[in-house]
Amino acid sequence: MDEKMLKKLAQYRVLYAEDEVGVRKNVNELLSLLFKEVYLANDGEEAYKLFLQHKPDLIITDIKMPHLSGIELTKKIRESDSKAHVIIITAYTEVDFMLEAIELSLLRYIVKPITETKLFDALEKFLQSKDKAHLQEIAVEWYYDSMQKMITHKNEIYELTKKEAKLIELLLEKDSIITYEEIEQYLWESEYMSLNALRLMIKNLRKKLPEGTLKNIQGIGYRL
Incomplete structure (x- = not known):
């Protein structure tokens, strides 16, 4: 061993x-x-x-x-x-x-x-x-590890920030559109969420996911 x-x-x-x-x-x-x-x-x-x-x-x-x-x-x-x-x-x-x-x-x-x-x-x-x-499939050969808070793809590992991990968990749990209001409430909690802060987080998260996985639903929110 x-x-x-x-x-x-x-x-x-x-x-x-x-x-x-x-x-x-x-x-x-x-x-x-x-x-x-x-x-x-x-x-x-x-x-x-x-x-x-x-x-x-x-x-x-x-x-x-x-x-x-x-x-x-x-x-x-x-x-x-x-x-x-x-x-x-x-x-x-x-x-x-x-x-x-x-x-x-x-x-x-x-x-x-x-x-x-x-x-x-x-x-x-x-x-x-x-x-x-504790592995959940996001796409073919792409997994979210809920214990380690990271995305894995074959031999590649993408570590997530606390907010990125929370968003992935929310998207997987709900399996539908997550609204901007839900994201602010769940990820930012009592803090104010600016659009710039949200966009930056989404931009960085998309770099750790296969292309096209995280979709923006215009004026509503995001879904996998």
């Missing part, structure tokens, strides 16, 4: 549920080096309580545990969070459990024994999924 991925993982919190003490201790030592926070659970019920309390970014759970299995835990989590990222740890012999797990949209399975390679592969899948979650 490269340095860029390690930095990304350090932003997130993980919940790890495992009833075997030795396995839990070893995996926790590794997770603690990678994540901002690690919440440990001895069984499914404790894991669910920790999930409700902390709403972690990732859940890693063993499939067979007391009180609630990994499958039952995931089902309960799905009741309130359909997009939660869940990785399940399983053994080759747990075929019945795995058949039930197919419908749960799991991020990845890790087959025991857990190795660093298997775990890192699963965590890379997690990061890829998180990256896609």
Whole structure:
């Protein structure tokens, strides 16, 4: 795992549920080096309580545990969070459990024994999924990254000012014409918005977008 991925993982919190003490201790030592926070659970019920309390970014759970299995835990989590990222740890012999797990949209399975390679592969899948979650397509191969507040096109990156990012988010959210009044209220807040200031911002923003993406609706406002 490269340095860029390690930095990304350090932003997130993980919940790890495992009833075997030795396995839990070893995996926790590794997770603690990678994540901002690690919440440990001895069984499914404790894991669910920790999930409700902390709403972690990732859940890693063993499939067979007391009180609630990994499958039952995931089902309960799905009741309130359909997009939660869940990785399940399983053994080759747990075929019945795995058949039930197919419908749960799991991020990845890790087959025991857990190795660093298997775990890192699963965590890379997690990061890829998180990256896609905050990317919105503006045009073919052009994306807005809501986490980094920037426009990306293939290998090119265009960083946005605070007002530029707010306007892009407003346009994507509304998916229709944004009036001058809305722009002033949302971007300038309590300040006065001069036409020159608006035109300068639009001019600079257009340099960071594919040609023709940001359209002026004469006398009304703008739309994508």
